Amino acid sequence: MATNYVAVDIGASSGRLMLGQLKEDKLKLQEIHRFTNGFAKKEQHDRWNIDHLIKEIFIGLEKIKQMGIDNVKLGIDTWAVDYVLVGMDGKKIHDPISYRDHRTDTAVAELTSALPKSYIYEKTGIQFLDFNTLYQLYKEDRDCLAKTDKIMMIPDYIGYVLTGNAVTEVTNASTTQMLNLREGLFDQDLLKEVNVKPEQFPRLVEAGTVLGNVRYKWHVQYDIPNTEVVTVATHDTASAVLGTPGVGKNWAFLSSGTWSLLGAELNTPENGQAAFAENYTNEWGAYGTYRFLKNIMGLWICQRVRHEYNDKYSFAELAALAAKEAPFQQFIDVNAKRFENPDNMIAELQAYCRETNQVVPETVSQVMMAIYSNLSLFYANELSKLSQILKHPIDTLNIVGGGSNVALMNQMTSNLADVTVYAGPSEATAVGNIIVQMITSHEVKDIQHGRQLIKASFNIKQFTAEAGKYPGVLANYQAFLSKQKQPYFNSVG
Known part of the structure; x- marks a missing residue:
C-alpha cells in the first residue's frame, strides 16, 4: 500500500x-x-x-x-x-x-x-x-x-x-x-x-x-x-528549490510566488565582495546545499492589484488582459521600498510613473502588463548579475511556483535574458516538501533521484528565446535603474 x-x-x-x-x-x-x-x-x-x-x-x-x-x-x-x-x-x-x-x-x-x-x-x-x-x-x-x-x-x-x-x-x-x-x-x-x-x-x-x-x-x-x-x-523557498526539476547544465531557479527568489543552488556559499555588493544571500538548503539568491518583490504586486480590483479577475484573466497591451511602456524598479506595503498598490505604481515622467498605466490591462514587463526585466537583469558573480553563463532558468503559469512573463523573460526557460511544477513547494519526506522514508534515494521523479511526474513547459525580439530593451532598463536612487533591496552601504 x-x-x-x-x-x-x-x-x-x-x-x-x-x-x-x-x-x-x-x-x-x-x-x-x-x-x-x-x-x-x-x-x-x-x-x-x-x-x-x-x-x-x-x-x-x-x-x-x-x-x-x-x-x-x-x-x-x-x-x-x-x-x-x-x-x-x-x-x-x-x-x-x-x-x-x-x-x-x-x-x-x-x-x-x-x-x-x-x-x-x-x-x-x-x-x-x-x-x-x-x-x-x-x-x-x-x-x-x-x-x-x-x-x-x-x-x-x-x-x-x-x-x-x-x-x-x-x-x-x-x-x-x-x-x-x-x-x-x-x-x-x-x-x-x-x-x-x-x-x-x-x-x-x-x-x-x-x-x-x-x-x-x-x-x-x-x-x-x-x-x-x-x-x-x-x-517554503527551500522546499520550492527542492521541488525544481533542475533542467540544464548551468541552471538557475526562479521560485515565483508572493516573493520571487532568483538564484542558483551551490555546494559552497558565495559571500565575497561581488555578492555583498549586489546583496545576494546564502540561505542554507537541504542536504548540504546553499540557495544563493536575490529577493525580488514578486507576485505580491499582482496579488495586491487583484485585491484592489475587488478580486473581480482571476490571475489567469489578468494575464490574458495584459497580453493585449504592448510591453515595456514604462520602466519600474519593482524592488523599490515603496512597493513593499503601500496603502494602494495601483496608485503607487501610477505615482512612480508620474514621478519618473513615464507613461502612466490606467486600465487593468495596462497595469498588469506594466507589472509583468518589469518583473521580466528585473529577472533578466538579475540573471546577468548572477552569471557575473558565479563566473559562468546561465543557460537555463527553471521557474516554479504560481508564476510558472504566466506564459507571457515566462516568454518575455526567456527573450530578455536569452536563456531557455523551463516552467513548472507550479506546486514545487509542496513537491519539495514531500520529496524530503520520501527520502526520509527511503522511498526515494536522494535529491537527484527526487528530481528525476519530478521530471517524470509533471508537465514541464519549455520557452525558447526568440532572437532579437526586444533589441536594446534590457540595456535601456539597466541604464534607467542606474539613474534612479539605488534600489532598496540592493542598498548594502
Whole structure:
C-alpha cells in the first residue's frame, strides 16, 4: 500500500494541505484543503493569527481521515524570518508580528551603526532586508524577550504545537541573518546585539529529521489519522528549490510566488565582495546545499492589484488582459521600498510613473502588463548579475511556483535574458516538501533521484528565446535603474 504524504504549505496569503502518493513511478498530488492567511492590526502591530493556521491544519487532516486514510506522514513549510515567542509555560506570549510590520523600518541603519554591514555579511552571507529576524529581534519588546523561554520560527512552532517537540530547522534558521556560515551555529556576537541567548533557540536540525507523532490530545479533539511529523525544509523557498526539476547544465531557479527568489543552488556559499555588493544571500538548503539568491518583490504586486480590483479577475484573466497591451511602456524598479506595503498598490505604481515622467498605466490591462514587463526585466537583469558573480553563463532558468503559469512573463523573460526557460511544477513547494519526506522514508534515494521523479511526474513547459525580439530593451532598463536612487533591496552601504 502506498505511503500517504501530506504537505502543509502556508504562504502569506493562503495555505493548503496537499496529499502525495507514489503511483506507477509517478508522484501524484491532490489538494485536500485550502484556507486563507493574512495579517491584521492587533496590539499596535500587524500580526498573524497562528491559532487559525493550526486549526485549519486539523480540519484538513480530518478531511483526509474521511477519505479512509488512517496513517500519514506530514511536513510543514511556511514563509521565513517571522517567529513566535514561547514562555516558560510552553505557550505563545502573543501572536507573531508580520515581517511587513513597520517596526523595523529603521532597524538596519540603527544596528549597523554599531556593526558594519561587511562584518555581518562575512559572518552570515545573508542579504540585508529590514525584516530579517535579526532586526525584528532588535526591535522586539524587551519585557517579552525577558519572559521568553524559546524563540521558534513559524513552521517550527506549528510542529511544536502538533507534537510537543521543539527544534530549529536550518533552512529557515539561516534566513534570520544570525547563523554563522563557518561555525554552523547561531553567532554569539550577533545574538548579544539583540539581547538573545543561544539557549533561547531550540536545537538546530537538518531537513529530513523526524519530529514525532501528533499528540494524543489532538486525536481527542479532532478525528484525524495517525500522523508522523517530519521536519522538512521548512522555509517554503527551500522546499520550492527542492521541488525544481533542475533542467540544464548551468541552471538557475526562479521560485515565483508572493516573493520571487532568483538564484542558483551551490555546494559552497558565495559571500565575497561581488555578492555583498549586489546583496545576494546564502540561505542554507537541504542536504548540504546553499540557495544563493536575490529577493525580488514578486507576485505580491499582482496579488495586491487583484485585491484592489475587488478580486473581480482571476490571475489567469489578468494575464490574458495584459497580453493585449504592448510591453515595456514604462520602466519600474519593482524592488523599490515603496512597493513593499503601500496603502494602494495601483496608485503607487501610477505615482512612480508620474514621478519618473513615464507613461502612466490606467486600465487593468495596462497595469498588469506594466507589472509583468518589469518583473521580466528585473529577472533578466538579475540573471546577468548572477552569471557575473558565479563566473559562468546561465543557460537555463527553471521557474516554479504560481508564476510558472504566466506564459507571457515566462516568454518575455526567456527573450530578455536569452536563456531557455523551463516552467513548472507550479506546486514545487509542496513537491519539495514531500520529496524530503520520501527520502526520509527511503522511498526515494536522494535529491537527484527526487528530481528525476519530478521530471517524470509533471508537465514541464519549455520557452525558447526568440532572437532579437526586444533589441536594446534590457540595456535601456539597466541604464534607467542606474539613474534612479539605488534600489532598496540592493542598498548594502
